[in-house]
Amino acid sequence: AQSVTQLDSQVPVFEEAPVELRCNYSSSVSVYLFWYVQYPNQGLQLLLKYLSGSTLVKGINGFEAEFNKSQTSFHLRKPSVHISDTAEYFCAVRAIYNFNKFYFGSGTKLNVKP
Amino acid sequence: KAGVTQTPRYLIKTRGQQVTLSCSPISGHRSVSWYQQTPGQGLQFLFEYFSETQRNKGNFPGRFSGRQFSNSRSEMNVSTLELGDSALYLCASSLGTGVDFEAFFGQGTRLTVV
Numbered sequence: 001a002q003s004v005t006q007l008d009s010q011v012p013v014f015e016e017a018p019v020e021l022r023c024n025y026s027s028s029v030s031v032y033l034f035w036y037v038q039y040p041n042q043g044l045q046l047l048l049k050y051l052s053g054s055t056l057v058k059g060i061n062g063f064e065a066e067f068n069k070s071q072t073s074f075h076l077r078k079p080s081v082h083i084s085d086t087a088e089y090f091c092a093v094r095a096i097y098n099f100n101k102f103y104f105g106s107g108t109k110l111n112v113k114p
Numbered sequence: 115k116a117g118v119t120q121t122p123r124y125l126i127k128t129r130g131q132q133v134t135l136s137c138s139p140i141s142g143h144r145s146v147s148w149y150q151q152t153p154g155q156g157l158q159f160l161f162e163y164f165s166e167t168q169r170n171k172g173n174f175p176g177r178f179s180g181r182q183f184s185n186s187r188s189e190m191n192v193s194t195l196e197l198g199d200s201a202l203y204l205c206a207s208s209l210g211t212g213v214d215f216e217a218f219f220g221q222g223t224r225l226t227v228v
Contacts, residue, residue, distance in 0.1 A: 041221075102157075106156045
């Protein structure tokens with residue numbers, strides 16, 4: 001099985017400041033890695049994914065994440081946040097052979113202040 | 115293309131009753147997974163259906179069941195509802211085979227058990 005740990009349950013940050021949301025995972029098999037965003041009373045929207053190749057992946061809305069195999073981490077970053085980025089962010093893993101079975105972290109609430 | 119559609123969006127049921135939730139996946143997608151999201155337990159995998167067969171199952175009691183129809187639409191049923199079943203239920207749609215790297219989530223059904 002796989003597991004995901006998101007180290008921060010809440011991250012307050014001022015608008016236009018940089019932010020990093022941390023994610024560590026554990027798995028005995030090869031996995032794909034994902035970041036999803038959830039706005040209040042909404043489903044999950046994919047921000048970005050790591051499948052293979054370059055360890056730096058870019059996603060929507062200016063987000064990027066870096067895969068570090070040795071540290072089993074997949075931290076999400078944005079150089080300058082906006083008020084509209086206020087939401088909950090979930091890191092997830094999926095075994096490459098398990099098409100639609102995700103393991104999610106507990107989520108990080110990003111609160112962007114003016 | 116149309117996204118994943120979940121109905122109803124909101125539901126209030128009484129303890130002991132049963133409930134059925136519906137999920138229509140993206141056209142051409144054959145895999146539908148269901149997740150339960152609660153503040154205490156986060157996002158937990160319930161089960162996955164692919165081509166009308168349950169392919170993966172999470173650690174939920176037998177009160178939680180599902181099925182998938184030939185048009186890939188899926189239903190989830192919870193019998194003998196308990197207060198702890200109050201949650202946001204999300205379904206995710208994906209190709210389920212071959213080059214399948216991404217799942218698309220619906221907006222969820224908010225179930226409240228009173």
